[in-house]
Amino acid sequence: MGTTSDFVKLRSAKNPKVGEWNKDYAAALTKAKKEGKFIVTAWSNGDACGYCVAAEKCMMTAAFKKWMKSQDVYFVFQYSGDKDKGKAVHDWIYVKTGLKYYPGFKITLYDVKGKAIFDKAIEGNALRNNKTSAAGAEAMIKTLDNLMKKSAPVPEPTPEPAPAAEDEYKVRLNESLTTVQVNKILDAIDKADGYCPC
Secondary structure (H helix, E strand, O other), X not given: OOHXXXXXXXXXXXXXXXXXXXXXXXXXXXXXXXXXXXXXXEEEOHHHOHHHHHHHHHHOOHHHXXXXXXXXXEEEXXXXXXXXXXXXXXXXXXXXXXXXXXXXXXXXXXXXXXXXXXEEEEEHHHHOOOOOHHHHHHHHHHXXXXXHHHHOOOOOOOOOOOOOOHHHOOOOOOOOOOHHHHHHHHHXXXXXXXXXXX
């Protein structure tokens, strides 16, 4: 039994939920697209990779678990020991991103129409700032927080209704009055300094 074997026990196998590690990448991705949420995916080469083990140890700390629970984010972890070797997540992270080293992470945000509005791949060493255990977890939290805060769309404030322009206020004369009657009323208004003559 190694670090990865312990770490994979943290994953939920069914019905992906926010704030925890999930195994079902396809279902988590579908939910993230439908709900307009972040999805953070991780791929590890397992115990065969010292850097992967170091990242997993950081993600197993109480601080990292607590931070995850506070996030409205889908987290997915797969590794080379999974039945399909985690091929879907591996390809999702590494193909066309330029990422080369393990472990790899990808942070993606969708709008409610399912369109990716932020997509960033990052190596595990950079994510944890080459630190281990509690210090590494703190670095990972800080880096992920910064990426998600910078990429999250800021809701635009509801604009105040513009005041009506003066020329929008129109005066319509009473069509049931004769011109003589209208002129008489207008003269009375003038004599009353613009106030109602009645």
